[in-house]
Amino acid sequence: MTYDEGYIKYESVWAPGPPPAAAVAEELDRWRRELFALGLIGYDDEHEVGYGNISVHAGQPGQFFISGTQTGHLEVTDRSHYTLVTSCDIETNRVHCCGPVEASSEAMTHAAIYRVNLGIRAVVHVHSDELWNSARDVLPTTDPAVAYGTPAMAGEFRRLYIHGDLANVGIAVMAGHPGGLISIGGTLEQAATRILNLARRPTPARD
Secondary structure, eight states: OOTTTTOOOSEEEEEEOOOOOHHHHHHHHHHHHHHHHTTSSEEETTTTEEEOEEEEEOSSTTOEEEEBTTOTTOSSOOGGGEEEEEEEETTTTEEEEEESSOBOTTHHHHHHHHHHOTTOOEEEEEEOHHHHHHHTTTSOBOOTTSOTTSHHHHHHHHHHHHHSSHHHHOEEEOTTSTTEEEEEESSHHHHHHHHHHHHHSOOOOOO
């Protein structure tokens, strides 16, 4: 895992506001618990930062509910741990959010993925050195020169979706973000299940 994981790289414009509806938070927590149980979302004791996040489209263009920054250490979450991203300007690297907490450090990437296709309704970002090593350059993979949480990374996912195989596979490896993978889906269940299935599948060692 990279040292800068968990730190917001965009300009965060946060307005304290109400939490999402209970049903939304419960669905996010239901799938997040399974990811947490496998260590795909969690907390890095060495660097004292959380990693991994999960989001679901909020129904309005450009808006989605996402786990808050520095919530990776929590095994169980509730409404107070999620926030609504109301808008995102990739060109100026600015994210606006409203809720009990600031949005995750990967909100910029989530926003870019939602923009690629209206059929994408959920995004999951996880960390696994084992999965990253075995899937890198096997599954759709971003340019290793591109850092996470940046406008350039947002562009990489657009490239992989439009010109690569991300639309079919639903999972991508972040080559410039060791350990990082992204899963997408038409539902939160589909996005989470894709990465859970990958994690539970035996992975052959790379040469």
